[in-house]
Amino acid sequence: MKNFEYCNPVQVFFGKGETDRVGEVCARLGKKVLFVYGGGSIKRNGLYARVMERLREQNLTVWEVSGIQPNPRIDKVREGVKLCKDHGIEVVLAVGGGSVLDSAKIIAAGATYSGDPWDFFIDKAPVTGRIKIVTVLTLAATGSEMNHNAVISNDETKEKLAVVDAHIYPDVSILDPENTLTVPRDQTVNGIVDMTAHVFEQYFHPTPETPLQDRLSEGILQTIIEYTPRLLSNLEDYDARATIMWCGTLALNHLIEAGVEGDWATHRIEHELSAFYDIPHGAGLAIVFPQWMQYVLDVIPHKFAQFAERVWKIPRNGRSDRELGLLGIEATKKWFSQIGAPVTLREVGIGEEHFPVMAERATKKGPLGSVKKLYKDDVLAILRMCR
């Protein structure tokens, strides 16, 4: 186990009906609120009206930024930052999935910074402060509700980059599984792939002696694998939605990576795919992850064998670590496919024309990953395996 620092100050309110706390929660933090959301789904399902009512009951003044897209764009963040600065807004309230939450985090940070918020992503300026952040999650996927990450895309530069900074933990996150009951099947699946991939990034690592971290990760994976078929057979199953939601949060709230050196190469490679092609992040991860696993199998075969035995319950039966690990990787790919995720680039209509530039850009700041350092040629090789 490596030395680590851990502090996660997010206040979580989890469960049926917790959405109605949103007014009092925001009022505790300020009088002027920027309500950030995505497309029309929260208007169609009544969540927009419900949140607005709770805010009005508390006599809060509300501004809005709407139209946040998947793979959220820096333009919308700039729009939010301007509103915050112009009106002295005190609280950014995000109602949506990871894209909306990530946008809100950077809006809140940008509101106290004199320059352009894209500066945070290109290491031109550190995050040094923010206004308050409250979230109401409507999609179980990114873990943004309880972590200090934000990923934003820039259309001009075709970049999709991350800020990881302790300042951008939300103050309060409301996790009401009922708000996810209407998420369509494909988005539900993408979210499940995303949280699964988050666990993988922190489970397949080179750090020795991390038995508790391993068990916690395996527990999250086993729960996701057990509850996904149940959820997909009835998208309105509250208990399944609640379980998957809490899995998504714990998959990336920095707990399971405490003491380990996570890999994250796959995410970096996927970011190039969704920056170039705007495919759903979850879809890209389902395609890249099994190929990355195959590519690095021989570096930590014992870990892949443990994964096969404990998570997929594949018996040892005299197999070598490598053989067993390979079966675990095949089981993973098969499972992604079974739940309806793509596992080849062909399935999402991506050809190989941009592979070299994507490999170049992914490794621009240096090699990727902790399990095996991946250089440009390695990334290119993995992309080719994804065809």
Next chain:
Amino acid sequence: MKNFEYCNPVQVFFGKGETDRVGEVCARLGKKVLFVYGGGSIKRNGLYARVMERLREQNLTVWEVSGIQPNPRIDKVREGVKLCKDHGIEVVLAVGGGSVLDSAKIIAAGATYSGDPWDFFIDKAPVTGRIKIVTVLTLAATGSEMNHNAVISNDETKEKLAVVDAHIYPDVSILDPENTLTVPRDQTVNGIVDMTAHVFEQYFHPTPETPLQDRLSEGILQTIIEYTPRLLSNLEDYDARATIMWCGTLALNHLIEAGVEGDWATHRIEHELSAFYDIPHGAGLAIVFPQWMQYVLDVIPHKFAQFAERVWKIPRNGRSDRELGLLGIEATKKWFSQIGAPVTLREVGIGEEHFPVMAERATKKGPLGSVKKLYKDDVLAILRMCR
């Protein structure tokens, strides 16, 4: 899963050498420090001198309360509170195990309260504030380093009572496994039993649909069971100490109980034993827990069966839940015995003369537990099973 609120703001510094942060950490929070510790062990092993040096480097003014005992007494807390009030102390620094940490938490809360700190335990006054709390853990056991609990004994009234309040989370906890390398075998075992019992209290519960919480609890238990023999075969094994330390913290930092209704009857019964006889808390838990399990088995046989299969790897082989559960309970009792914990009251020299009054007192505020409501006669029956 039940609705829940979760927020754990403790900043943890974990790992080898992190002890040396203690000076800067305290200096960040105040200039006047009350250094709280137990017997002479930290003087003998050099930790006292090391901490003092770090505090002096930061030019902090230090007062001391020493001699905190296992099953810590309210008298020592009162002594600390008086020093804090007399000198305007800003930070309570606890260096020790759960007893020292619990004492420090109540000293810090008492420092901002005009009355007697025992009032917090007898519901005479709520905790409404505190001065800063920093801890350096030297014994993996209670989880006090990352939770909002404190248990204190009162010799006059022969009571051992708990305060559970969000105000008493430490600000910063330094978890340096090297500080536990010299813990003797018997204390190491008591600590391991204590953390195991904490998981049991939150794992055996009546709440349906808690698959993720179950897996996390099982992961902690499996890790403890795997690493305990290794640690007991070499008490100076750093990686084993580190693993057990992190298990102890996660066993009771309120994460695994998020969404479940924990039981805690066994702890309440044990508190009567250690209030009357001053036996180590861990020893009392090893004696009571298997008997409590047996007593409530028929209420949640499926959970005991799951426990036997997943934690003890006992195969189903056509057994009923009850039969399988019973084997799991037997395995638990046998394991406690194997690692050197007592499993009968006879082994610790306790007779049955005080059973009626202990049962009476344990249930004074109402029946115990969530799995099965335990009244006076139930507690009496369990105590008799412990003979």
